[in-house]
Amino acid sequence: MTLPADFLRQAQLLIPPARRFDDPLSTLAFGTDASFYRLIPKLVIRVESEAEVIALLKLAQASRVPVTFRAAGTSLSGQAISDSVLLVLGDNWNGREIRQHGAQIRLQPGVIGAQANAWLAPFGRKIGPDPASINACKIGGIVANNASGMCCGTAQNTYHTLAGLRLVLADGTCLDTEEPASVAAFRTRHAHLLGHLARLGRETRANTELAARIRHKYRLKNTTGLSLNALVDFDEPLDILSHLLVGSEGTLGFISAVTYDTVHDHPHKASALIVFPDVETCCNAVTVLKQQPVAAVELLDRRSLRSVQDKPGMPAFVRALSDNACALLIEARAASQPLLHEQLAQIMTALAPFPVEKQVDFSEDPVENARLWAIRKDTFPAVGAVRQTGTTVIIEDVTFPVEQLAIGVRRLIELFDKHRYDEAILFGHALEGNLHFVFTQGFNSPAEVARYQAFMDDVAELVAVEFGGSLKAEHGTGRNMAPFVEKEWGTDAYQLMWQLKRLLDPNGILNPDVVLSDDPQIHLKNLKPLPAADDIVDKCIECGFCEPVCPSKGLTLSPRQRIVIWRDIQARKRNGEDTTALERDYHYQGIDTCAATGLCAQRCPVGINTGELVKKLRSQQAHHDKAAGWLASHFKTALQGARFTLHAANGARMLLGAPRLAKWSASLSKASAGRVPQWTPAMPQPEQAIRLSAPIHDARPRVVYLAACVSRVMGPAIGDREQSSLLDKTRHLLEKAGYQVVFPDDQDTLCCGQPFASKGYTEQADAKRTELLNALLKASRGGLDPIYCDTSPCTLRLAQDLADTRLDLYDPVRFIRTHLLDKLTFTPQQEAVAVHVTCSTQHLGESQALIELARRCSVNVVIPEGIHCCGFAGDKGFTTPELNAHALRPLKDAVQHCNEGISTSRTCEIGLSHHSGIDYHSLVYLVDRVTQPRRI
Structure with missing residues (x-):
């Protein structure tokens, strides 16, 4: 399929060449998300405004061109890829408006979830959703997937904390539910659509059997299919529409802003790890804990504990646990320490009747708690780190009714054994009956694909039919579960979803084959290869967690994309293909513009430093050994x-x-x-x-x-x-x-x-x-x-x-x-100081210490948002100045009220000074200026 000439011509007039990509390297790089699917788009467009989205959707509608939206690309079910047109969020989607002292926050879709929480932290608030990918995923994806997480449950997800939405429909119509003029115009121009939604709502609520099924399904964590609960929870069609967009995965419209009712972020926290002798006891304890003041309860089966038992910092007893052991990682939170202590006593009293094999008592020590949570967070990467090269890591998430959690766990383990997934591990958000299971899977032969198909068929039958659970609790339906939506929901609900899709997207241009598909084999098609490329990066699972800290992302390639392209080059070479053109493009995009500072390794679940690969490739191309030897x-x-x-x-x-x-x-x-x-x-x-x-x-x-x-x-x-x-x-x-x-x-x-x-x-x-x-x-x-x-x-x-x-x-x-500190007296200055934490300072573990030292020296310290690496990278600021300029593009606005900046790298300070308009110096200058010898 080729894109219509008229669409391409109009798109070229609308979007400048620097933000349009159709070359093989770029389309392959953007054809990858965190899922195990791959589609190569015909055209990638980096959009920078709502007006551009509207215009492009109108063009797509006229030419019947399918369009997919991409935020961070951390989704796991294949919902952020396309073989047609991919619209990727650019820089200009980071707006926010904090209201009512943090009780509400209005966010554009390009804001990273963790950044939203950083803005809310001074108010003791946060957004409700807390996905594991919150440091990388963006608000657009959080809303479109109705993402949740460890503490979020169902009560605090986007659907239940939504206060307002600004959206663009498939025909290019814009609606802002918080603007009376926008609402009035929409009611006038789309009266038919709203009337249809109102009628579907009345019919659904009148169908007592279907309405009861919908309420039951959303009593559980559930992101399978469209958000039918909007039809039973609301009678106002605008409310129905805005809540339908939540969890729609870009199949019903584009989300250009969202307003959240925020939730409390209690400052006092304590965590404990309690190991029970078997799964049944563990799950029975979960049932009791659901009635207790707990913020999070994470279940870890023996396999998951075994996967991390040899990691540094793990409690020694983990290695010696019995074969049937099953653990709960419990966290409690409170507004005050006395209240927290009351809660801990109440929790332990509730657990007293249960036999315990081992336990780590509740601790309020942040270091100890981080060590405990590392057990949970390291399980997924632990499987990824030991997988055979060429296989992929798949993480599924299902929900059982919590009262049936124990038998559900047992039955899942039986399916692992039946289909020979010996390395599979199981963990999850136990309070919601939400289980993640992680396994490795090859797609290199028909037999392996058939094994995966048989396993997923059995999982669907077990979870959706036998237990009435949900096949996708929080990762979204995507392509992965689209063929199973009808099995889970039944024909009536499934056809209702199709009615909604055709009502809002009559020509089917928005993200086709995602959530709803006519192809029963769509989950077995376009499976992503992960060929061997280099030992340094072969464990990469292409999750994209590395991308927010990469200075070249958006200029050329991100670490994930560097690995994707290098894998493809190596696979093509093994197949005897000519890779000259691809390698020529990769030299600039992949090698020359990499800062190679290794910040990506800090975010990578399996610890990959893509900069090490780049340095290795540079060494292979370093042909001036004699000159280097002479200089040395x-x-x-x-x-x-x-x-x-x-x-x-x-x-x-x-x-x-x-x-x-x-x-x-x-x-x-x-x-x-x-x-x-x-x-x-x-x-x-x-x-x-x-x-x-x-x-x-x-x-x-x-x-x-x-x-x-x-x-x-x-x-x-x-x-x-x-x-x-x-x-x-x-x-x-x-x-x-x-x-x-x-x-x-x-x-x-x-x-x-x-x-x-x-x-x-x-x-x-x-x-x-x-x-x-x-x-x-x-x-x-x-x-x-x-x-x-x-x-x-x-x-x-x-x-x-x-x-x-x-x-x-x-x-x-x-x-x-x-x-x-004990030898000097500090007298902080009034003038504002900007702080740049260099990559090396981050690697040395001194980031917070640098910030605290700056605060000793000045009463007004500014830490520019979103700048993790300045991109100067030794001499790159001289030889590849566009990297430095790109990395520091938000700096000038961020430090406009500062008189000076501080850092700990002379070369970094050159670029920082140039792009900020203020002088950056070493920390030493500031400390020397505000200190005197301490009198003894």
Whole structure:
């Protein structure tokens, strides 16, 4: 199928080329979501406004072109992919309006769920839905899938906390249920549609058997099919319409804004892990807990506990549990500590009659609770991490009536055994009878597909028919369960859903074959391959959790997409196909524009660092070993050359003027494919080599100061109000705190190796790192003295896999918080300060400490939202400046009321200063300015 020429022509007039994608690399990258299906779209459009959505839907309607909407693409059932036109949310869907001191919040669909909760946190509120993907999924997807989660249950999902909706129907009509003028216009122009909805509601409520079935189904967690409860819960057709859109998975319309009634986020929490001797006892305890003041109860069967029992931090007893053991992870929350203690006593009294095999008592310690919840959160990735390469991880979620949970668990386990899913694990939100089961599945042979088909047929019969449960509790119907909707709901309800679909989308252009499909085999088609690509990334389950922290997402590829494309390239090569064109495009999109900072690994459920793959690919293309070797051996000369280059740039600025130099250097950098760095007004002046005075041996404690090579070369920019070098400022601060500052010998020859590693020259990088560590060992008198490194990326490079435990390495944040707080008196300034937490600071675990130090120094601290990595990435800000610009595109607006910014990486500060309009400096400048020696 090709798209109609008229549609393409009109779309080209409407959307600029930079936001239209039809090339093989881009369509493949966007053809992947978190599910185990793949469809390659003919056209991908990044939409930036509601007006664009309306215009595109009108074009699609006229040409009968199917359209699918995509938010974050973390959905698991195949609802966010298309072989036609895929509309992906761009940057401009992040609006919010907090009302009534947080009691309500109005959100656009591009807001990440966790960000909404961050905005609400100062009010002690949060949105009701709490899906496991909340750090990555977006509001549009949360609403469209009626997502829930561990604490949400059914009472706090979107359907039950919906206060208003702004939507666009298939014909391009817009309705805002909170705007009287919009409602009045809609009532006039769509009286027939509203009348039809009102009639369907009356008929459904009058059909007592069907109405009772609908109420029963939604007593349970249920996202199978369309939200028929809207027809029995409401008689006002506008209410019916807005609630039908919830959980419709983009099949009935586009959601452009939603207003939530928020819920309390109680500050006092406690968690316990209680292990029962068998499933029956465990599930009987759940029935009792449903009447108790618990916020969450997660069930973990023995298989799931076994999958994580060897992970660091697991309680030792987990390994020794009996074969039939079954655990509950329980959390209670309260507005006050006394109330929480009352609740805990009540819960334990209720559980007293049940035999317990092992338990971890309730704890209010956040660290201990995080360790307990890690048991639950690590189960899914644990299965993914051990799966055979080429197979996929499937996570299904079903609901049994909670009173039948025990027998339901037993019967599911029997199905695992029957179909030989020996690695399958089972866990879930026990209070709702909602169970997730995770298993690995290959789709590489007809026999494997047939095994999956037989298993799903049995699951559908067991859950939907025998127990009257739901086949999709919270993950949405998608393609995965579309063939089973009628089996679960019955013919009357199923046909009612089709009536609603045809009423709201008469030409069937919205996300066809999702939720409702005429194809009984749709769940067995377009199954996604996961071919081997590289050991570094073969465990990737393509969930997309990595994407929010990637600086190149939206410019080129995200980590998930990098892996998708590399997998495809490797599979094509094995098939003997010519991949030259694809690899050429991938070189820029996948390799050149990757910051390779590894933040993706922190979000990845299986710990994949896509940056490591990129570094490996760079090393395979690094063909200047002799030049790299010469630079490593003559590093002092290289630094002198770098200083000379900065001198020359400074001279060119004085000769040509800053605007002309910036323009000319941008053109030259582009023409040289980044080999000539781009000059900006934030470019540093050259720093002089370290001027060492004769060492003074006195009683002061010593600290070895390792000045990073960038600190030794790059001074302040010419327009920076701070003209003291980082070297002088750091030495002054350390001496003010009572330290004797010493330097390693021959410091200008030393380097941690990061510049070589980032270019793929691993051998030279490792040699420089070893040379520096030896110099530090000598300078610190065998590890007797602490070592202060003034740049966090270099600290991270040295600290990773450090075998020599004698070396006591510190980045600026850790050294100041551990060694200087008791030696200095802080007088916070009134001026606002912006804080940039570098990638390396995050990896070092010092993010919150940096923020807290900033708050000691200023009464007004700003942490820009949505910036996780600045994209400067060593020298990428010079050679690939578009990456830095893209990563920092929201920065200027975020820091407009700040006088300065702080960070812990000199190169990052160049890009931050350039794109923010304020000067960014090392944390040291701020600390030095607001402190005095503490009087003893």
